[in-house]
Amino acid sequence: MPGNVLWGWLGPLLVAVFGGILRFTDLGRPHAVVFDETYYIKDAWALIHHGVERASLGTRDDPVADRMLLSGNTDFLVTCTPPDADPCPLYVAHPPLGKWMIGIGEQIFGMNPYGWRFAGALVGVLSILILARVARRMTRSTLLGCLAGLLLSIEGLHLVLSRTALLDIFLMFWVLAGFACLVVDRDRARSRLVDWYESSPLNDQGPGLGLRPWRLAAGLCLGAACAVKWSGIFFLIGFAVMSLLWDAGARRAVGLREPYRGALGKDLTPVLLAMGLLPALTYMVSWAGWFASPLGWGRNWAQATSQGPAYFVFDSIRSWVSYHLQVLGFHTGLADPHPYQSEPWSWPLLLRPVAFFYETPTTTCGTDSCAQAVLGVGTPVIWYGGLAALLAMIVWYVATRDWRAGAVVASYVIGWLPWFYYAVSDNRTMYLFYAITMTPFMILALTLAAGLIIGRADAAPNRRALGASVVGAFTLLALINFGWLYPVLVAEVIPHSQWWMRMLFRSWA
Incomplete structure (x- = not known):
C-alpha cells in the first residue's frame, strides 16, 4: 500500500468520527418505538435474559406495551400472554444474531431508545471506517478512501438505519466486512503467488496458497450476515464465486497455462471450507441460546432429553x-400489503421511502403546525450519482476487465437482483431499506468513478485540477442535499411547511 501509513488510518478514523457524531447525537430521539422496533427490541431483551425470544412479548406490536416501555416499565416483559402459557415459546421469522447485538446495547444502557439503538449506531460508524479502508485498498489512495467514508457518513438511508433498532444495518455491516476481508485476501493471495512464481519451478496450474486467514474471516462475517437475515446467503454464495474467480485471474496473470483448472483443483476445497462450512457453523452458533434452552419455539425439550445424549443431539437438530x-x-x-412497500426496480430511484416515524407535536416550532419525522430515504444526489457511476463501472469493466469495477457491480447486483424473483414469483412485501446492503457498493462505484475523473498521478496537472474540481463539486452538492434532508432523517421538530418542502416526490409523503 503506497502513501503514509499514519494518514491511511487517521483519515478514515476522522471520517468515522464525523459519521459517529451524526449517528450518536440525540440518538434517543424520537422518544418512541419506531416502525418495526416494536418487534426487535423486545426480542433482543428476551434473548439477553432468557436465551430465546419469549411469548411474554405477545405485546410485541402493542402500542400500549410500547408506551409502558417508554415510561420505564418493563414488568410486562416477564409475564406470559396468557399468564398460564409457560414456558411461553414465541415464533419469530428471523435468526437471532442481530437481536443479540441490539440486546447488548439494552443491557449496557437500559431498555430505552438510546439503549436499543446503540448497537445499530456503533456498527453504522464501524461500517464507515471499513468502507473507507477498503476503498483506500482498492484505489491505493487515502483521499479516495476518505471520500468513500464521507459519502457513507452523509448517506440518508444509512443514517436512519444506524439510528433505529432494525436488523438491516447489521446485515449490511457483516456483508461489507466480509467483502473487505476478501479484498485483503485477494491482495495477500496474489502476493504469495508472485513469491512462488519468482522462486519455484513453474507448472501449469500453480501451487496451493496455504492458510488464508482473511478468507476465513470473510466466512465468519458472511455467516454472521446469514445469522442476522437469511438474505445474507445471496452474498455468501456470490462472494464465494467471486473469490474463486479472483484466484483463477491471479493464476492467469502470472502466465499459468491452466489457471481455471488450477483454481478449481487448488482453491475450490479451501473456498468450500472457508465460505461453506465455516459460515454454516457460525450460523448454528448464533442459535446457541435456542439449543441450550427449553423455552424456544418448537424446541421439544422433554422429547429431546428423554433418551440420552445422542438422541438429544439428533432430536434437537431435527x-x-x-x-x-x-x-x-x-x-x-x-x-400482506403495506402502505410503504415498494418494488425493487424502484429502489435506486428512491420512489417510495418508508416513514419510520411521523408526529405533529405540540411543542413550538415557530408556527401553529409542526412536524417531527424519520423518513427512511437515501440522499438523492448520492443515489442518482451512484446510478451514473454504476453504469460507468459496467463500461469500464467491459473495456478493461478491471477487477474493481466488476466486483463493485457484481456486489450491487447480488444485493438487488434476487428481490426481483420474489417480486415476480411471490409478490412479496418489500421495502426500500432492503437496499441498504447495496449502498456501500454504490458508494464504491462513486469512489472509483471519482478516481477516473481526477486521473492518474502522472496525468497533466490541469487535467487533475479539473477532475478534482468536478469531484469536489459533487461532494459539496451531496453535503448540501444531506443537510437539507437532515431534519426529516433524525426527527427534528420543524414547521409542517418545511417538512413538506423536503418531500422530493409526492410518494415520499
Missing part, C-alpha cells in the same frame, strides 16, 4: 430444521 422450514414457509408467503 426440531431446529423443522423450525427453519416453518420460517421458510412464512417468508415465501409474506405478501
Whole structure:
C-alpha cells in the first residue's frame, strides 16, 4: 500500500468520527418505538435474559406495551400472554444474531431508545471506517478512501438505519466486512503467488496458497450476515464465486497455462471450507441460546432429553430444521400489503421511502403546525450519482476487465437482483431499506468513478485540477442535499411547511 501509513488510518478514523457524531447525537430521539422496533427490541431483551425470544412479548406490536416501555416499565416483559402459557415459546421469522447485538446495547444502557439503538449506531460508524479502508485498498489512495467514508457518513438511508433498532444495518455491516476481508485476501493471495512464481519451478496450474486467514474471516462475517437475515446467503454464495474467480485471474496473470483448472483443483476445497462450512457453523452458533434452552419455539425439550445424549443431539437438530422450514414457509408467503412497500426496480430511484416515524407535536416550532419525522430515504444526489457511476463501472469493466469495477457491480447486483424473483414469483412485501446492503457498493462505484475523473498521478496537472474540481463539486452538492434532508432523517421538530418542502416526490409523503 503506497502513501503514509499514519494518514491511511487517521483519515478514515476522522471520517468515522464525523459519521459517529451524526449517528450518536440525540440518538434517543424520537422518544418512541419506531416502525418495526416494536418487534426487535423486545426480542433482543428476551434473548439477553432468557436465551430465546419469549411469548411474554405477545405485546410485541402493542402500542400500549410500547408506551409502558417508554415510561420505564418493563414488568410486562416477564409475564406470559396468557399468564398460564409457560414456558411461553414465541415464533419469530428471523435468526437471532442481530437481536443479540441490539440486546447488548439494552443491557449496557437500559431498555430505552438510546439503549436499543446503540448497537445499530456503533456498527453504522464501524461500517464507515471499513468502507473507507477498503476503498483506500482498492484505489491505493487515502483521499479516495476518505471520500468513500464521507459519502457513507452523509448517506440518508444509512443514517436512519444506524439510528433505529432494525436488523438491516447489521446485515449490511457483516456483508461489507466480509467483502473487505476478501479484498485483503485477494491482495495477500496474489502476493504469495508472485513469491512462488519468482522462486519455484513453474507448472501449469500453480501451487496451493496455504492458510488464508482473511478468507476465513470473510466466512465468519458472511455467516454472521446469514445469522442476522437469511438474505445474507445471496452474498455468501456470490462472494464465494467471486473469490474463486479472483484466484483463477491471479493464476492467469502470472502466465499459468491452466489457471481455471488450477483454481478449481487448488482453491475450490479451501473456498468450500472457508465460505461453506465455516459460515454454516457460525450460523448454528448464533442459535446457541435456542439449543441450550427449553423455552424456544418448537424446541421439544422433554422429547429431546428423554433418551440420552445422542438422541438429544439428533432430536434437537431435527426440531431446529423443522423450525427453519416453518420460517421458510412464512417468508415465501409474506405478501400482506403495506402502505410503504415498494418494488425493487424502484429502489435506486428512491420512489417510495418508508416513514419510520411521523408526529405533529405540540411543542413550538415557530408556527401553529409542526412536524417531527424519520423518513427512511437515501440522499438523492448520492443515489442518482451512484446510478451514473454504476453504469460507468459496467463500461469500464467491459473495456478493461478491471477487477474493481466488476466486483463493485457484481456486489450491487447480488444485493438487488434476487428481490426481483420474489417480486415476480411471490409478490412479496418489500421495502426500500432492503437496499441498504447495496449502498456501500454504490458508494464504491462513486469512489472509483471519482478516481477516473481526477486521473492518474502522472496525468497533466490541469487535467487533475479539473477532475478534482468536478469531484469536489459533487461532494459539496451531496453535503448540501444531506443537510437539507437532515431534519426529516433524525426527527427534528420543524414547521409542517418545511417538512413538506423536503418531500422530493409526492410518494415520499
